[in-house]
Amino acid sequence: MLRFFFVLAVVVPWTVGQPVDLEREIREAFNLGGFPSLAVAVVVGDDSPVMEVHGWADRAAGQRATRATQYRIGGLSKVFTATLLVQLRDEGRLGLDDPVSKFLPEGVKLPADPRGARYITLRHLATHSSGLPRNPVSRTERESDPWNGYSVQRLYEGLARTKLAFPTGASGRYSNLGVGLLGHALGRSLDMPFEDALRRKLLAPLGMSSTRIAMSPAQLKSVATPYARQDPSKIVRAWDYGCLAGCGGITSNLPDLRRFVSLNLRAGLSGVEPVRGASLTELHTPQRIWDGWSKATGLVWIVDHTRDAGDIVWHSGGSQGFASWLGFSPRWKIGVIVLTNCGRPVDDVGNRLLRQALKKYRKLSPKFRAMAERLVPHLVATPGDKVKGLFHEDFLKDVPFSVLKNVLSGLAKKHGACSRVLRVDPADRPELANVVFQFADLSLVTGKMGVSEGDPAKIVYLRFGR
CATH class of the missing domain: 3.40.710.10 (DD-peptidase/beta-lactamase superfamily)
Known part of the structure; x- marks a missing residue:
């Protein structure tokens, strides 16, 4: 089981990379080599x-x-x-x-x-x-x-x-x-x-x-x-x-x-x-x-x-x-x-x-984006108790629900409500994904997320920031 860890978020730089053209890379390797x-x-x-x-x-x-x-x-x-x-x-x-x-x-x-x-x-x-x-x-x-x-x-x-x-x-x-x-x-x-x-x-x-x-x-x-x-x-x-x-x-x-x-x-x-x-x-x-x-x-x-x-x-x-x-x-x-x-x-x-x-x-399971999008409505100034249902019980043993609500509301108070999930990318471990959330002030905040297997899936790891 992943260690459950949660910290206050910071805004991190994020840019969209250029599409990968492997055929061009191979041609260049041949021509230059x-x-x-x-x-x-x-x-x-x-x-x-x-x-x-x-x-x-x-x-x-x-x-x-x-x-x-x-x-x-x-x-x-x-x-x-x-x-x-x-x-x-x-x-x-x-x-x-x-x-x-x-x-x-x-x-x-x-x-x-x-x-x-x-x-x-x-x-x-x-x-x-x-x-x-x-x-x-x-x-x-x-x-x-x-x-x-x-x-x-x-x-x-x-x-x-x-x-x-x-x-x-x-x-x-x-x-x-x-x-x-x-x-x-x-x-x-x-x-x-x-x-x-x-x-x-x-x-x-x-x-x-x-x-x-x-x-x-x-x-x-x-x-x-x-x-x-x-x-x-x-x-x-x-x-x-x-x-x-x-x-x-x-x-x-x-x-x-x-x-x-x-x-x-x-x-x-x-x-x-x-x-x-x-x-x-x-x-x-x-x-x-x-x-x-x-x-x-x-x-x-x-x-x-x-x-x-x-x-x-x-x-x-x-x-x-x-x-x-x-x-x-x-x-x-x-x-x-x-x-x-x-x-x-x-x-x-x-x-x-x-x-x-x-x-x-590299392909991620669609469960990561689905769970991230379910989290978006709760990234507001006053998240309700329903957000608790998105998280695995073991996560909530490590992170008190009151702390979780404070962090989610803190993001919204700083940047406005979350508007959408902009991108979901592979993280450094296959059981995690880097989720980029966009907020009302157009700030981009990256969260590293882990999602459980099974149905319904639950968030087992969430860390915002570096």
Whole structure:
């Protein structure tokens, strides 16, 4: 239950903002960013009201990018690996705190530090707290492709020579090796390659038929040509992550990723398939807080805390010739996907577009306006006792009715009677709304209001002023 709090109002400045034009925002991001192509989708629940693609999939061939154009999503692949992890946990095939060694051949040596956890678990890998370095020590470091189809043999040999960056569980540091190893272990838990496990458990049930790792020559024709970060006219070679594809090897497109976002927006609901709603919530819930307490790591996902939208759950990807960003608000069920075929990061573009999408698509229950309008006749110099019926009994336990009447009459004595509800906007919490009342002297007074569920609805929270 909300805490019931009530204070004397003050007049606060209020202006009507400009309408949000997401299509224009996307065009400007494309034109100013110097991207060969830019593909963007806005997702609201199961719908995608905006899906815009600009530019070239292949400059030399004169081939324009379309919604079907595929992009390598790089590090964004990691969130698919984490999703498979909780699916297999829910099936009883493994536990988040199982040692990763349980799913590797006997004799594979993993690094350890006696100052940390006894062993590296699947959870450590999914929260970047294993202590494993960012990349394998046995990468080729070839400029064209440092992964070069990274083999299982090189993985196991490299692990034996690896030193932890910090004791397992003692801290956190982003690790491609860690999440790549997690994907490899998940595949082994099912006695199949990681891609087959991912397709069977997640991609096929979601209808994500254009999302894959290994690609035939015919399928490669639908993938955008990769261009250099510094020179978007120069073609580069895309990376092949080999057995560590779980950290960056997935290729996808806007329609498929829209399905994945819609799945994540159903977090916390019952009857969600192929991933339980509770498990989706678990993926998005902070597991490790970063310095400053405004950012955290969930199970692979990164969680930013904001005042106006609550938690923003996101991840980005960057590999040679491609960049991606996917983020959403679990509270408001709105998400954004951004893809491009050059190495220039699109994080800023994604964050900005998500903020704009939240402004445009956040929807409040009509109960807020209905209750605000019922309150208008009582914002007068001498409110009657009937106003008491608008308020929840628990509210009136915190705020004596005599105090409530004094505050309502005080507003009217200062500004004249209330004439109308001018606007109802989302507040910093989804159970509240900011209501702008207009009074006889044309003053605008903002009140933050909470309304109970059920019928009849009652006011459970009301605070005027800052």
